[in-house]
Amino acid sequence: MHAPFPSVSISMNPNATDFVPHLTGANSLAPLPTSTADLAEEKERQQKQESHLSSSVKWTTTSTRKNITQPALPLAVKANFTPTFAPIYVEKTEEEILEISKRSSLKVGAAAFVPRRTLNRVMIAKPSPLSLTPATGEMTLGDLWCLFYLPAGLGECIRENTYDPTLVFRVDSVATFWKVFNNIPQPTEMKIGTLYFFRDGINPKWEDPGNRDGGILKMKLDSHCINDAWVYLLCRTIGESWSRSVRDTVNGVALKARERAYLLEVWVTEQSAELMMDISELLRPLLGDVFSVFYAPHSVTQERAAAAALAEKKRSRNNRRRW
Incomplete structure (x- = not known):
């Protein structure tokens, strides 16, 4: 016996200029691109999202990652969808970060290189x-x-x-x-x-x-x-x-x-x-x-x-x- 098709609610907008499918079902298909430019933009957006997610993982410690529950991304991507990036967790206070920045600042006070006291x-x-x-x-x-x-x-x-x-x-x-x-x-x-x-x-x-x-x-x-x-x-x-x-x-x-x-x-x-x-x-x-x-x-x-x-x-x- 075949599984029933998911129900799809359809609404009409008399002021709409473009056709945008309203996806509410879990197994609904993503809208097809209208041009190759849309394909390039979608690929670039996915690459930025993946690189940002990978960089956020480097900043999160092992103990912190165990307690973090990442919000599930929607399976269907809507036309007006704005991606939500995972937060960056840094286990240091502002005072500690300020102290690190002071120690790592570039020292430009030296006027010239001073060689060692030798003549070899x-x-x-x-x-x-x-x-x-x-x-x-x-x-x-x-x-x-x-x-x-x-x-x-x-x-x-x-x-x-x-x-x-x-x-x-x-x-x-x-x-x-x-x-x-x-x-x-x-x-x-x-x-x-x-x-x-x-x-x-x-x-x-x-x-x-x-x-x-x-x-x-x-x-x-x-x-x-x-x-x-x-x-x-x-x-x-x-x-x-x-x-x-x-x-x-x-x-x-x-x-x-x-x-x-x-x-x-x-x-x-x-x-x-x-x-x-x-x-x-x-x-x-x-x-x-x-x-x-x-x-x-x-x-x-x-x-x-x-x-x-x-x-x-x-x-x-x-x-x-x-x-």
């Missing part, structure tokens, strides 16, 4: 883009200065093909200088190695055209005064507070940390009595009236390097003959 090659980081922006105002330095580092293990008598200091940072303002200086070790905390602070465009090599006809003013210091002497020398150099005749002759300064002593160097284009007087005035408060300073021209350094290379070449040649 593997730890030297790229400078922050903020630090590469040209400085403006009264804090701008007269020249751009570059910080180089030469690690230990190369010795004093080094060849031209192995001598390659690493450029660590460029400094164009007083603020940038102190950022860099405060994040490198003090001389007494350094491992064996060399720091160079030179004008931009001049490499810390005697082969550089800016250094070729000049020399190095050298001072040997102990650990009890090297930290202050290094700061004094750097500030005198970047501040261009040398005597007027000396100011343009200073290409850079260097700090050499060795096992038994420390060396401070001033690289100049020419030797002068005014330079000796400036060094004496700078270091007398730290070292007293007695300290030694000697000048070594780059030509002498070049001759010594050539003689050392020739002697090593002869030794290697003699060793090959023995074998």
